[in-house]
Amino acid sequence: MKSEGxxxxxxxxxxFIERIERLEEDKKTIADDIKDVYGEAKATGFDTRILRKVIAIRKQDASARAEQEAVLDSYLAALGMIESDGGEA
Known part of the structure; x- marks a missing residue:
């Protein structure tokens, strides 16, 4: 017989195992729901790749987003893909 401890x-x-299993089931349901919403957006004419990027950007805090945008702009300017602050393309 097993001890009480x-x-x-x-x-x-x-x-713990049962709680994790329930949460995993919930997570799958939510993932399926998100997939459905992306499908609806695509059917309406929205570009789902861009929607995913917008979602990722909105998750970032403002300073991290600003820093990332500044670095991206400097890379694009260096490649001549956008005008730099100096007014040159």
């Missing part, structure tokens, strides 16, 4: 540990373990 072992049984409590086993019960805790089972509880």
């Amino acid at each position: 072992v049984q409590v540990a086993n019960d805790h373990l089972r509880s």
Whole structure:
């Protein structure tokens, strides 16, 4: 027969496993819902690649986003793809 301490540990373990399994099921449901929304957006004519980029940008804090945009602009300017602050293309 198992000791009481072992049984409590086993019960805790089972509880953790079952909670994680439920959350994994919820996560799959949510992922499917997100996929459906992207499908609706695509059917309406929106570019889902751009939507994903917008979502990623909105997740960033303002300073990280500004820094990333500044670096991107400097790279694009160096490649002649946009005008730099100096007015040259």
